[in-house]
Amino acid sequence: MPSHDVLVIGAGLAGQRAALSAAEQGVSVGIVSKVHPVRSHSNAAQGGINAALNPDDTWESHAFDTVKGSDYLGDQDAIEIMAREAPEEILHMEHLGVTFHRNEEGKLGTRAFGGASAARTYYVADITGQAIMHVLYEQLMKYSEQITRYEEWFSSSLAIDEKGECCGIVTRNVADGSMELFQAKSVILATGGSGQIWKPTTNALICTGDGIAMAYRVGAKLMDMEMIQYHPTTLAGKGFLITEGARGEGALLLNKNGERFMEKYAPNKMELASRDVVSRAEQTEIDEGRGFPDGTVALDITVVPKKRIHEALREIVLVGRDFAGVDITREPIHIKPGNHYTMGGVKTDVEGRTDIPGLYAAGEVACVSVHGGNRLGANSLLDTLIFGKHSGRDAAARALRTAWSKPSGKVLEDEQAMVDDINGREKGSGRRVSEIKLELGQTMDGKVAVFRDEAGITEALETVRRLKEEAKTAYIDDHGSVFNQDLMGAIELGYMLDCAECSCIGALERKESRGAQFRTDFPERNDEEWLKHINLEKTEDGPEISYSEVTITQWQPEARTY
Amino acid sequence: MAEYTIKVRRYQPESGEAAYWEEFGVDLDPSLSVLDGLLQAKDREDGSLAVRCSCRAAICGSCGMKINGKSGLGCQTQIGEAQELADKKSSAVGGASEGNVITIEPMGNMPVIKDLVTDMESTHWTKIRRVTPWLLPHGEPPEREYIVEPESMVDITQSMACIQCGACVSSCLSMEADPLFIGPAALAKAYRFVGDPRDAETAERLTDLAHDPHGIYDCTHCFSCVDACPKGVAPMDQIMRLRRKAGENGIEDPNSGHSHEMAFVKIIEKKGTLDESLLLQESFAPGVLGKLMPTKRAIKEMIGSIPVAIRGIKTGKMRSLPKLIPGVHHKLPDQDDVKAIYKHAEEHNEEFNLYIKGEEGDEEAAVEEGLEPAAAPGAEEATNG
Numbered sequence: 042m043p044s045h046d047v048l049v050i051g052a053g054l055a056g057q058r059a060a061l062s063a064a065e066q067g068v069s070v071g072i073v074s075k076v077h078p079v080r081s082h083s084n085a086a087q088g089g090i091n092a093a094l095n096p097d098d099t100w101e102s103h104a105f106d107t108v109k110g111s112d113y114l115g116d117q118d119a120i121e122i123m124a125r126e127a128p129e130e131i132l133h134m135e136h137l138g139v140t141f142h143r144n145e146e147g148k149l150g151t152r153a154f155g156g157a158s159a160a161r162t163y164y165v166a167d168i169t170g171q172a173i174m175h176v177l178y179e180q181l182m183k184y185s186e187q188i189t190r191y192e193e194w195f196s197s198s199l200a201i202d203e204k205g206e207c208c209g210i211v212t213r214n215v216a217d218g219s220m221e222l223f224q225a226k227s228v229i230l231a232t233g234g235s236g237q238i239w240k241p242t243t244n245a246l247i248c249t250g251d252g253i254a255m256a257y258r259v260g261a262k263l264m265d266m267e268m269i270q271y272h273p274t275t276l277a278g279k280g281f282l283i284t285e286g287a288r289g290e291g292a293l294l295l296n297k298n299g300e301r302f303m304e305k306y307a308p309n310k311m312e313l314a315s316r317d318v319v320s321r322a323e324q325t326e327i328d329e330g331r332g333f334p335d336g337t338v339a340l341d342i343t344v345v346p347k348k349r350i351h352e353a354l355r356e357i358v359l360v361g362r363d364f365a366g367v368d369i370t371r372e373p374i375h376i377k378p379g380n381h382y383t384m385g386g387v388k389t390d391v392e393g394r395t396d397i398p399g400l401y402a403a404g405e406v407a408c409v410s411v412h413g414g415n416r417l418g419a420n421s422l423l424d425t426l427i428f429g430k431h432s433g434r435d436a437a438a439r440a441l442r443t444a445w446s447k448p449s450g451k452v453l454e455d456e457q458a459m460v461d462d463i464n465g466r467e468k469g470s471g472r473r474v475s476e477i478k479l480e481l482g483q484t485m486d487g488k489v490a491v492f493r494d495e496a497g498i499t500e501a502l503e504t505v506r507r508l509k510e511e512a513k514t515a516y517i518d519d520h521g522s523v524f525n526q527d528l529m530g531a532i533e534l535g536y537m538l539d540c541a542e543c544s545c546i547g548a549l550e551r552k553e554s555r556g557a558q559f560r561t562d563f564p565e566r567n568d569e570e571w572l573k574h575i576n577l578e579k580t581e582d583g584p585e586i587s588y589s590e591v592t593i594t595q596w597q598p599e600a601r602t603y
Numbered sequence: 604m605a606e607y608t609i610k611v612r613r614y615q616p617e618s619g620e621a622a623y624w625e626e627f628g629v630d631l632d633p634s635l636s637v638l639d640g641l642l643q644a645k646d647r648e649d650g651s652l653a654v655r656c657s658c659r660a661a662i663c664g665s666c667g668m669k670i671n672g673k674s675g676l677g678c679q680t681q682i683g684e685a686q687e688l689a690d691k692k693s694s695a696v697g698g699a700s701e702g703n704v705i706t707i708e709p710m711g712n713m714p715v716i717k718d719l720v721t722d723m724e725s726t727h728w729t730k731i732r733r734v735t736p737w738l739l740p741h742g743e744p745p746e747r748e749y750i751v752e753p754e755s756m757v758d759i760t761q762s763m764a765c766i767q768c769g770a771c772v773s774s775c776l777s778m779e780a781d782p783l784f785i786g787p788a789a790l791a792k793a794y795r796f797v798g799d800p801r802d803a804e805t806a807e808r809l810t811d812l813a814h815d816p817h818g819i820y821d822c823t824h825c826f827s828c829v830d831a832c833p834k835g836v837a838p839m840d841q842i843m844r845l846r847r848k849a850g851e852n853g854i855e856d857p858n859s860g861h862s863h864e865m866a867f868v869k870i871i872e873k874k875g876t877l878d879e880s881l882l883l884q885e886s887f888a889p890g891v892l893g894k895l896m897p898t899k900r901a902i903k904e905m906i907g908s909i910p911v912a913i914r915g916i917k918t919g920k921m922r923s924l925p926k927l928i929p930g931v932h933h934k935l936p937d938q939d940d941v942k943a944i945y946k947h948a949e950e951h952n953e954e955f956n957l958y959i960k961g962e963e964g965d966e967e968a969a970v971e972e973g974l975e976p977a978a979a980p981g982a983e984e985a986t987n988g
Contacts, residue, residue, distance in 0.1 A: 076655075077723070079767050080663045135748045138738035138801065140760045143753035150753075165760060171662065172763050179737040192724070216716065245657040281660045352757070356662075359834075363661065363679050366634065475646035519651035521617045524717045527650035 045071035045189065046440035047433070048210060048225035050196045050252060053081030054170065055404025055425035055432075056231030057177040059393075062433025063229075064187040068440050071223065073191040073212055075247065075529070078178050082233050082245040083425065086170025087356055088154060088286035089162035090422040092127035095151065098159045100124040107420060108596045110156040110315045111413025112556035113572065114265065117594040119391045119409040123420075123427045130426050131163055138176045140165050142353075152353070153289040156315040156417040156603070167284050167356040170422055195529050196251065198456050199228060199259045199400065200448035207259070207399035209448035211456045215529070218522030220460065222453040226443045227399050227436035230256060231429065234383030234405035235540040237533075239490075240482025241280030242380040243272055249533040250540035252406040256387040257539055261395045263577045264408040264589070266540070267547030267558050268384035270416055271491050273319035275379030277337045281364050283357055283376055285418040288312040290353060292342040294323065295373065296331040302338070307603035314603035317415040317557045320378035324491045327377065337375035378491050382421065384412040384557065385547065388576060388589075393432030399439065403432040410574065413591075414556015463531045464520050471514030474531045481508055485541060489548055494562045502545035509538045543577050546584050550575050568598050606630050607682055609640050611652065612708040613718050622715070626704060627652075633683025637707065638666050640682050641719075653718040661833055664766030667773060668719050669708040674773040674831040677707070677719075710773035712782070727769045730789040734812070738796060741803035751800045762795035762841055764834045771828035771838045783817040787828035787838030790819060794841035797848060806852055813849045813856035820846070820860025859904060862886050872945055875935030879926050883908055 047063040049056045052074035060072045074081065093103040104124035108115055135141055135149065142164050144150035154162040165172035181188055193215040200209035200222065209224045232252030236244025257263055273294075274283040288294075294312050296302045306322035307314035314322075323338050332338050342350065342357070347370050350358065354369075361369040386408040393401040393409075404425040411424055481504075488501035512534055519527035553567040554560050572591055577584040607629050614622040627644035638656055645652045655665040659678045666677040671688045685705045693703035713721040740749075771787040778784045785793075793812055796802045812818040819842055828838040850861045866885035870878050887908075888894050888901040897905075915921030925932040935941065 076657060076663075076665065080655075080657050080665050082658070082663070084662045084766070085658060085660070132744075132748055136740070136744035138796075138799065140756045140763050140799075141748075143751060143756050145753060147750040147752060149748050165756075165763065168760075168764060171766065172760070175763065175765075175767075176738075182732055183737040245663060246659065247657045279659075360660065363681075364634075473646070474650070517650050521615070521651065523616050524653045524720050525651075526653055530650070 042222055042224050043071065044224040044445075045069045046225065047071075047227045047229065047436045048073060048223055049229045049231055049433075050074075050210060051081070051231035051233060051404070051406070052078035052190075052192075053083035053231065053233055053404065053425065054174055054177065054422060055083075055406075055429040056081070056229070057174065057181060058426050058429030059229045059231055059401075059403055059433035059436070060188050061177065061180055061184065062430045063437040064184055064433075066434060066437035066441070068437045070188045071191060071225070072181070072188060073194045073196055073210070073223070075193065075195040075215065075251070077192045078181065078190070079175060080247070081174065082248055083174045083422070084171045085243065085245065085282060086422050087167040087282065087284035088289065089152060089164030089169045089419045090131065090173070090426075091154065091157065091161050091417070091419040092131040092163060092423065093124065093159070093161055094128040094131055094149065094163070095159070095161065098161050100127070102158055103127065103161060105596055106157050107411065107417055108413075109599075109601055110415055110417040110420075111411075112317075112415055112566065112601055113568070113596075113598040114268070114410065114413030114555060114574070114591060116410050116413075116592040117596060118592045119411045121594060122391055122431075123411050123423060126427050127423055130423070130430070134173055134176065134426070137180060139173050142166070152286060153313065154418045155285050155288065155313045155319070156310070157313075162286075162289065162419040164286065164353075166352070167286055167354050173422065173426075195532075196255070197459070197532055198452055199255050200452045201259050201397070202446040202448065204446070205397065206446065207397050208446040211453050213460075213529075215524055218525060220453060220457055222448055222450065224445065224448055226440035226445065227401060229393065229401040229403060229432050229436050230387060230406050231402070231404050232406045234386070235537065235544075236380055236383065237478075238481060238537050238541045238544070239269075239380035239485045240479065241275070241278060241486070242482075243275050243280050243282040244380070250383075250536045251533065252402060253383075253386055254536035254539040256395060256397070256400065256402065257543070257577075257579050259397060259400075260579060261397050261400060262388040262587075263385065263543050263584075264388035264574050265385035265410060265413070265547065266543040266577060267551050267575065268412070268414050268556060269380065269489070269544060270316055270382035270384060270557050271320040271378040272381035273316055273323055273378055274340050274376040275381070276360070276365055277335055277375060277377050279364055280379045281360055282379075282381070283340060283360065283374065284354070285316070287340065287342050287345070287354055287357055290342075290345045290349060292340055292345055294319070295339045295341055296326045297333050297338075298331060300331070302326050302331070310603035315415050316418065317559075318603055320491050321559060323378050332377075333375055335375060337377045339373035340376045341373040342369045343371060343373065380486065380490070382416055384408070384410070384414065384416055385544070388574075389428075391428075391431065392435040393428055394435065399443070401432040401436050403428040414558060459532075460528065463517060463528060466514060466516040468516055468518070470516050472511050474512075474515045474517055474527070474534050477508050477511055477515055478534060478537070481505065481537060481541060485544070489545060492559050492561050493548055494560060495549065498545055498549045502542065502549065505538060505541045505545055509542070512538055543584050546577060546586065547575050550586055566601075572598060604630055605633050605683070607640060607686055608704040609637070609644065610704045610706045611641070611644075611718070612706070613652070614709075614715050615651070616717055629682075631682060633686075634681055636678045637670055637680045637682050637685050637705065638677035640705075641677060641707065653716075653720045655720055662766060664768035667710045667721075667768040667770045669710060669773065671706055672708075674710060674770040676768060676770065676833045679833050710769055712772050712775060712778045713769065721769070723769055727767070727772050727788060730772075730786050731767070731792055733785055734789050734793040734796075735804075735808065736792050736796070738799065738802055739804040740801050749801045755798065755800050759795050759798045761836060762791045762798070765791055765836045766834055768833065770831040770833060771836075774827040774831040776825045776827055777821050777823050781817060781821055784821045785812070785815065785818055787822070787842065790822075790845060791836055791838040791841040794845055797845060805848070806854075809845065809849045809852055810854050812845060813854045813858070813860065816858055818858075819849065820856065820858045820863070859886055862889060865889065872941065873934075874932065875938055875941040876932070878929070878932035879921070880929040880932060883912075884929065
């Protein structure tokens, strides 16, 4: 049985950072990813990473912007840690080799981003996530003696010992289909979000909520699962992302009458208000008939100097050309709000610890919560690095003081039985897995999106529960061992449905409008009753609801305007 | 919506059968991608069709494949355009003997695991690891950031834009001839460190890559990688930068790669055209002195080249007198244009890559270049040697 002090599942920014941080403590580390690490979705983070590194800026200002952005649902102790440690982390990444943009003096240069009171976003053109992730992967290759990479291993279950502590994982080698039980003293989930529950989404096909569901199934609490970000600028239909950096560089949002409509919704910050604010503004314009016939509004990047576009927004030039047939330097591009980010997730403390000893979570899979009701642009990369680092360090410390616990072979037998069951279903015994995924995506995008109400969410929840039943008999075509993506897709569907159910329950429960959750039947924020986190725990009868306090250190809730 | 037929090269390792072609009918908007077509076939008809994919937006680098014989990303190729290309190809071979369908194959220069899934670990990633792919700075890092020229970061960001999809490796003709060639992706990665002012091992890296018989001088300037790259990395340009830096650092490589390039530059400067009969001696024994007092190595290399010459004569590649006898090859009548080109090249020694080009002179031209990553500037750099 392969055995590591610390096992990390997922190899995006959070996972790789956690692995490196754990290895620094001298423990043996394994990093397991269902895709090759550089394929991870952190790649898609275009615009940059926030830090109050400039001498004129302060971490308090960064923290306050984040608190306000979160609509006061973020935990301020965690936000303080993130904002305080951000400058050091950016410098660490720079020292490892990230090719950050420089100003004329050769120092790190910044760009403006949404919801921020200072230009504090550090960036590499518009490939910031990719640039940082590839540098971290360089470090994984460098430290290959301390960190064993399991590339293309699909994890399906967490092993819990009789004391209720996490002691390993069951994972499948995609290349040959062999299932194995890996032993560990600490397991860190870094599997990303659950965006694939929505269709369309900016998220990659791999973002199926694996870690959220795996943790939930072994009894870890999930938190604020209703908080789902719709990004203001995505391509209609296809869901591709146009970076907020475009607006940071000066691009405008216009309705079909050519009006700069943000004047009405956020007269001070205009296009650079928080994402939830901008998305609602766009959706209102569209719903009230001031959008284009294809259900969009326009993003006008032509106001940005061409030189600057080519230097700083090159990826967007390519996205416009390849996926919309639009030359963004010459004409506006049609965009709309699209599913983008899971603010909720596995409930953790500031060291990444979940409710289950030995189980950690970091990055989008986790809910610390630094994003609360709405994440600010360029805070996601920061979240992955800071809490990846914390999780790795604490997981290693735990491993150093903990004795080995041998995971029971039963968990492997159960997983094998689950796989055999899926493989054994006859063609035509039920629906195709792909059909169920499609219905799920359309339902969630229709009913649990920018604007929500009780009737819609209830309908979505009923659909999700029906689909859960249908998934039990859904069949696949591939019954082989080598690279069986069909089988993995069926297992992922199970993860997605668990996450979807929790998002619906959370959205139904929170009877107020805060951050990304806008209830048309409860259109106001209600601090008296709802300034609290919604926790969900698995029971036989579905998710059980409980609440936890929001940590407030120095910023009392205020009215939120931009 | 439109109907398309995609013809996929399939290989199911557990069936015991050899690779075969299978056609799928798909129905989608022409602006959607070839990958969307494959996923539709997979979703609706056959879930066992294996293809790596994730982001669908040309960022993750998973879906490298050959479409109508050309290496690229499935998600970045619109299916309507792929069909137009298939139609053109079909009419070029005189009609629809095979029907003008879109063909999709796994990437080349790599073993196939299943259908469109290739073994990148044993080829691509092994080569990447060959170039010591991490920063080797000198001593402890500074308290704040390294202060570097802004342009230097932009310059290597072109290499950082590589998404490791393998399309360049798939299309590399040199690697087809020499599977040990380090190859376009890994060498582009190497430039990312050689060009990085924070890296302290520049000379060591260059010496290593110049001395390796499968290193920087193994590239034959065919441009396939530049053409295949979905991100405008232009791997061949990065290889040429490595060569230039190796030359600037005075690295004597046992492959005589640098002196061979210098021989090209010199002969063309003199004659305006390539006198191949001079190439060999200029490469190994340059100048009058080289010929009067040839080094031991020059003699060895010249003798070693005799079989190549004989083969050239036999196959007809080296049969005419100007190709055999040094100096007989004619000069171009008007040398002024050649001189002007050399002068321009020398004056513009500073290189600009695609990320910086947006700042250069004519804005309209910059836009065109920005939109066409594989455009002419690369060609100029290559012939400059």
